[in-house]
Amino acid sequence: METAAIVLAAGAGTRMKSKKPKVVHEVLGRPLVRWVVEAAKDAGADKVVAVVGHQREQVIPLVEGDALVAVQQQQRGTADAVLAAKEALGDFDGAVVVLSGDSPLIRPETIAEMVALREEHQAAVVVLTMELANPFGYGRIVRDGAGEVERIVEQKDATAEEAAITECNSGFYCFDAQALFEALAQVDSNNAQGEFYLTDVLGIARAAGRPVLAYKTDDAEQCLGVNSRGQLAQATKVMQRRINAQHMAGGVTMMDPDTVWIGPEVTIDPDVELLPNVMLMGATTIGEDSVVGPNTRLTDTRVGRGCVIDETVAIEAQIDDGATCGPRAYLRPAAHLCEGAKAGTHVEIKKSTIGKGSKVPHLSYIGDTTMGEGVNIGAGSITCNYDGANKWPTVIEDRAFIGSDTMMVAPVTIGEGALVGAGSTITKDVAPGALALGRAKQQQVEGWVAAHPIEKKK
Ligand code: UD1
Numbered sequence: 001m002e003t004a005a006i007v008l009a010a011g012a013g014t015r016m017k018s019k020k021p022k023v024v025h026e027v028l029g030r031p032l033v034r035w036v037v038e039a040a041k042d043a044g045a046d047k048v049v050a051v052v053g054h055q056r057e058q059v060i061p062l063v064e065g066d067a068l069v070a071v072q073q074q075q076r077g078t079a080d081a082v083l084a085a086k087e088a089l090g091d092f093d094g095a096v097v098v099l100s101g102d103s104p105l106i107r108p109e110t111i112a113e114m115v116a117l118r119e120e121h122q123a124a125v126v127v128l129t130m131e132l133a134n135p136f137g138y139g140r141i142v143r144d145g146a147g148e149v150e151r152i153v154e155q156k157d158a159t160a161e162e163a164a165i166t167e168c169n170s171g172f173y174c175f176d177a178q179a180l181f182e183a184l185a186q187v188d189s190n191n192a193q194g195e196f197y198l199t200d201v202l203g204i205a206r207a208a209g210r211p212v213l214a215y216k217t218d219d220a221e222q223c224l225g226v227n228s229r230g231q232l233a234q235a236t237k238v239m240q241r242r243i244n245a246q247h248m249a250g251g252v253t254m255m256d257p258d259t260v261w262i263g264p265e266v267t268i269d270p271d272v273e274l275l276p277n278v279m280l281m282g283a284t285t286i287g288e289d290s291v292v293g294p295n296t297r298l299t300d301t302r303v304g305r306g307c308v309i310d311e312t313v314a315i316e317a318q319i320d321d322g323a324t325c326g327p328r329a330y331l332r333p334a335a336h337l338c339e340g341a342k343a344g345t346h347v348e349i350k351k352s353t354i355g356k357g358s359k360v361p362h363l364s365y366i367g368d369t370t371m372g373e374g375v376n377i378g379a380g381s382i383t384c385n386y387d388g389a390n391k392w393p394t395v396i397e398d399r400a401f402i403g404s405d406t407m408m409v410a411p412v413t414i415g416e417g418a419l420v421g422a423g424s425t426i427t428k429d430v431a432p433g434a435l436a437l438g439r440a441k442q443q444q445v446e447g448w449v450a451a452h453p454i455e456k457k458k
């Protein structure tokens with residue numbers, strides 16, 4: 001049987017106190033709504049419909065391509081939100097999974113289990129439930145004398161007796177499409193919030209004699225809904241632990257996993273060691289035997305094998321096998337350290353290739369530069385790539401030796417094997433093998449100091 005998933009993401013999320021809609025907020029670099037869409041796809045949904053509304057211009061770009069988009073014009077409740085998806089589903093007649101766009105921790109396996117359970121029992125609906133010591137705020141599962149699910153009552157509509165129930169509605173369901181839309185037509189807004197509650201569908205289906213089931217999970221954590229900044233941090237912590245556990249199971253060492261934050265798209269080879277305070281985000285990849293950290297943030301950066309990346313920030317950079325970075329290196333977009341190259345202490349590199357085995361060990365800025373192999377850049381050297389209006393290229397050929405404190409004013413080429421004396425300002429191309437000096441001649445006056453004694457002020 002075909003499965004469609006509806007992701008509810010039209011609400012404002014007022015408790016976030018944000019100018020952004022709630023589902024746009026991120027857990028480890030991925031927006032809440034995207035976590036849910038990914039979970040639906042991983043669970044095997046044949047189509048996914050995202051229901052958007054509030055500030056939808058910010059939500060649509062996050063789901064387009066992976067989900068059909070349905071607009072709920074006014075946020076009149078979760079039942080109304082599901083109805084808004086009806087048109088996008090067309091004459092779909094399979095199982096409809098409904099997911100909250102603000103609940104990023106749902107496991108794809110759990111969704112698949114709900115789908116299988118509904119199918120097995122030909123139920124009108126399976127609702128995912130959990131026991132909570134503190135159920136405040138959640139809808140409660142009301143069961144009859146025989147223990148069968150009768151209906152769901154929202155916190156604000158609950159009697160004291162109902163509010164004492166600890167089995168809660170997770171906000172995740174699998175419906176039979178026909179039963180769902182039949183029941184939705186009967187949902188009204190006669191309740192404390194004046195909203196159309198999706199939760200009423202259960203009572204309506206049950207009254208019509210259709211089987212209504214609860215699937216209770218032991219892993220209540222996966223049902224956490226993000227309604228506040230506190231819950232956003234909580235969800236991030238849970239996801240951090242989950243992702244770190246996966247990497248450790250895959251052979252990655254972490255000295256202190258509590259301080260390592262890894263995005264969902266990162267790949268890490270076995271025998272990588274991650275030291276404290278490391279953030280790996282975006283499409284970052286790390287090759288085996290590399291050591292990363294402490295105090296390092298890599299975004300969309302490819303790291304080869306056997307690299308040492310110490311106290312480094314790198315964004316859209318490429319670090320090949322055996323290269324070393326830091327402590328305190330900053331690699332900006334299109335920085336490329338070739339095999340065995342080095343970007344050392346307080347070194348910034350942007351849109352430049354540092355050739356095989358070339359070294360930029362201390363206090364340098366290298367931008368818009370193509371550097372060959374075996375080059376050594378002395379401490380404090382800078383490629384002056386910007387004239388205030390345009391950026392210009394620098395070429396440093398194989399085995400050139402650049403003395404400390406050299407300013408290379410681009411556009412400029414330093415030939416193969418050339419030697420530039422320390423303290424030079426290089427404004428003209430240097431021929432291969434040449435010595436270039438571009439600094440004031442040193443003067444010396446013998447005995448000058450003794451002839452000019454400095455008297456102390458009284
Ligand atoms: C809902 C459930 C509650 C459950 C809880 C679990 C209802 C009536 N209540 O309550 O039983 O315990 O989730 O987290 O369903 N949304 C729309 N359009 C709307 C209203 C909501 O798209 O008109 C979306 C929201 O963006 C959100 C989701 O639906 O992603 C849930 O809405 P929310 O207001 O957070 O419901 P809860 O009060 O948490």
Ligand code: CA
Pocket residue numbers: 100102225226227
């Ligand atoms: Ca919620």
